[in-house]
Amino acid sequence: MTAALTLENVDCFYGNVQVLRGFSLELMQGEVLCLLGRNGAGKTTALKAIMGLVPPRSGRIMLGETDLTRLTAHQVPQAGVAYVPQGRRLFAELTVAENIEIGLMTRKKGKATRESVLDLFPVLRERLKQRSGTLSGGEQQMLAMARALCLEPQVLLLDEPTEGLMPSMIARIRETVAALRERGVSTILVEQRVDAVLPVADRVAFIENGQNRDTLDVERLRADPDLVHRYVGVG
Amino acid sequence: MAFGPYLLLATLEGLVMAAVLALTALGLSLVFGVMRVVNVAHGEFFMLGAVLAWWVSSLVSGNPAIGFLLALIVSPLIVGAVALVSERLVLRRLDYKPEATIVATIGLLYIIQQLVLTFYGPEARPVVAPFDFRIRLPWFGYSSYKLAVIAASILLVLATWFVLTRTKIGLVMRATQYDGEIAQAFGVPVDRVYAGVFALGAMLAAVAAVLIVPIQQAHYLMGLDPLLLSFIVVIIGGLGSLRGTVVAAVLIGLSDGIISVFFSPTLAKIIATSFVALVLVFRPQGLFGAETR
Numbered sequence: 001m002t003a004a005l006t007l008e009n010v011d012c013f014y015g016n017v018q019v020l021r022g023f024s025l026e027l028m029q030g031e032v033l034c035l036l037g038r039n040g041a042g043k044t045t046a047l048k049a050i051m052g053l054v055p056p057r058s059g060r061i062m063l064g065e066t067d068l069t070r071l072t073a074h075q076v077p078q079a080g081v082a083y084v085p086q087g088r089r090l091f092a093e094l095t096v097a098e099n100i101e102i103g104l105m106t107r108k109k110g111k112a113t114r115e116s117v118l119d120l121f122p123v124l125r126e127r128l129k130q131r132s133g134t135l136s137g138g139e140q141q142m143l144a145m146a147r148a149l150c151l152e153p154q155v156l157l158l159d160e161p162t163e164g165l166m167p168s169m170i171a172r173i174r175e176t177v178a179a180l181r182e183r184g185v186s187t188i189l190v191e192q193r194v195d196a197v198l199p200v201a202d203r204v205a206f207i208e209n210g211q212n213r214d215t216l217d218v219e220r221l222r223a224d225p226d227l228v229h230r231y232v233g234v235g
Numbered sequence: 236m237a238f239g240p241y242l243l244l245a246t247l248e249g250l251v252m253a254a255v256l257a258l259t260a261l262g263l264s265l266v267f268g269v270m271r272v273v274n275v276a277h278g279e280f281f282m283l284g285a286v287l288a289w290w291v292s293s294l295v296s297g298n299p300a301i302g303f304l305l306a307l308i309v310s311p312l313i314v315g316a317v318a319l320v321s322e323r324l325v326l327r328r329l330d331y332k333p334e335a336t337i338v339a340t341i342g343l344l345y346i347i348q349q350l351v352l353t354f355y356g357p358e359a360r361p362v363v364a365p366f367d368f369r370i371r372l373p374w375f376g377y378s379s380y381k382l383a384v385i386a387a388s389i390l391l392v393l394a395t396w397f398v399l400t401r402t403k404i405g406l407v408m409r410a411t412q413y414d415g416e417i418a419q420a421f422g423v424p425v426d427r428v429y430a431g432v433f434a435l436g437a438m439l440a441a442v443a444a445v446l447i448v449p450i451q452q453a454h455y456l457m458g459l460d461p462l463l464l465s466f467i468v469v470i471i472g473g474l475g476s477l478r479g480t481v482v483a484a485v486l487i488g489l490s491d492g493i494i495s496v497f498f499s500p501t502l503a504k505i506i507a508t509s510f511v512a513l514v515l516v517f518r519p520q521g522l523f524g525a526e527t528r
């Protein structure tokens with residue numbers, strides 16, 4: 001199996017404060033890799049480093065043959081990496097349709113992409129003219145995913161997509177991630193709670209204090225849930 | 236003259252003022268809305284537009300309309316280029332930090348002003364209107380050029396509104412305004428958008444200035460009033476709200492026109508400023524502004 005995305009010894013700083021310390025990660029083609037860690041461990045920062053929003057001071061981030069650290073932030077999505085940020089971060093004043101349009105414009109995708117994305121999230125189709133800030137939390141999360149999928153990405157970064165959602169909605173998100181895996185999309189899924197990812201993840205990587213700890217196959221975690229306590233201290 | 240026609244005259248004068256003010260304030264509001272930069276040099280872009288209009292039209296002899304039309308195209312383009320260069324050389328290097336950009340644009344204000352004083356001089360110079368027959372109303376004659384200014388400004392405001400709400404460029408600008416970081420994650424070259432918006436804002440001020448120089452002469456200190464009034468309009472209308480800016484410009488322009496005619500220009504300024512204070516106290520986000528992020 002080949003790697004879709006590789007982080008090698010990435011160091012990231014906010015001002016003088018180092019947040020990622022020699023962080024490395026390998027995302028395989030077509031897998032769902034879950035990134036688990038405590039609050040403040042550096043999960044969001046790792047995703048922002050990939051997107052070029054927090055440019056690494058050293059290290060490499062390879063998307064296939066492309067070194068993403070050599071691209072500017074707006075070129076990373078054009079290379080095929082889509083980002084669903086923590087807290088959704090929709091363009092709240094814009095309508096649902098406009099948010100989707102922004103997604104489509106990123107890689108110049110057209111009507112066909114739009115239709116297939118809306119087929120994944122039919123609720124959005126009924127609300128195209130609604131201001132996205134007025135959507136319910138679950139609808140907002142779907143729109144955030146839809147906006148990202150408009151890129152037809154090879155790599156999808158999901159930052160806590162289940163935060164604050166009820167179980168049925170969490171199941172919907174999980175199904176979507178699984179469906180995307182069938183289409184060959186490689187996904188990094190950041191989560192707090194293990195039970196949210198066990199059903200969908202292929203492997204689980206632990207991050208602590210900006211450094212990576214072990215990466216385990218999900219079977220091992222299913223067999224021995226106590227392992228999680230060792231790494232993140234919460235279940 | 237009877238009161239009715241007198242009021243009509245004052246209203247027309249107010250509308251001319253509102254027209255020019257709406258364009259100028261729109262530029263300021265765009266720059267603040269999208270970039271969060273308070274551009275203190277905005278009035279100087281206005282002044283530069285007027286002075287360049289005089290310069291361009293003085294190069295052309297013959298029919299004044301040719302010189303004026305040339306100025307209407309060339310002057311905003313040069314002002315836009317100046318703004319673009321200042322954005323690249325100064326604002327971008329300051330990372331658009333609010334405090335730093337205020338100080339930097341104050342510096343820009345003095346640089347532009349002194350350069351104009353050096354090369355253009357302290358005189359006030361007129362530009363001949365492209366046409367200026369008087370339209371006979373039953374009570375008085377009124378300048379057709381002034382009516383054309385109102386019409387041109389309405390067209391330009393509508394064009395700006397169209398670009399912002401109905402085109403891809405406008406969508407990109409609005410997305411940048413709401414969340415620049417996430418806009419980048421969707422392929423928006425935010426710093427190029429900033430450069431474009433800053434130039435566009437300056438060009439709107441320059442167009443307004445070219446429209447006004449046949450009525451009010453070009454002078455190196457003429458930028459102050461438009462700057463203050465634009466700030467007043469933008470605060471009353473709500474920062475970053477296009478509709479608010481236009482409504483507030485009409486409100487301020489009209490009241491300024493009418494009060495100036497019946498009482499005095501100073502009273503008009505006092506009332507406008509008090510209105511700002513009231514808005515800031517009772518509706519800090521402005522009449523049409525959304526709640527701040």
Ligand SMILES: Nc1ncnc2c1ncn2[C@@H]1O[C@H](COP(=O)(O)OP(=O)(O)OP(=O)(O)O)[C@@H](O)[C@H]1O
Binds near residue numbers: 037
């Ligand atoms: N813009 C910023 N400026 C300065 N420090 C920051 C900034 N963003 C994050 N940090 C710090 O970097 C560290 C890692 O933050 P990050 O958001 O990556 O954590 P996280 O693992 O995503 O946490 P959570 O699970 O709570 O979302 C934290 O200590 C945080 O305070």
Ligand SMILES: [Mg+2]
Binds near residue numbers: 043086159
């Ligand atoms: Mg986070």
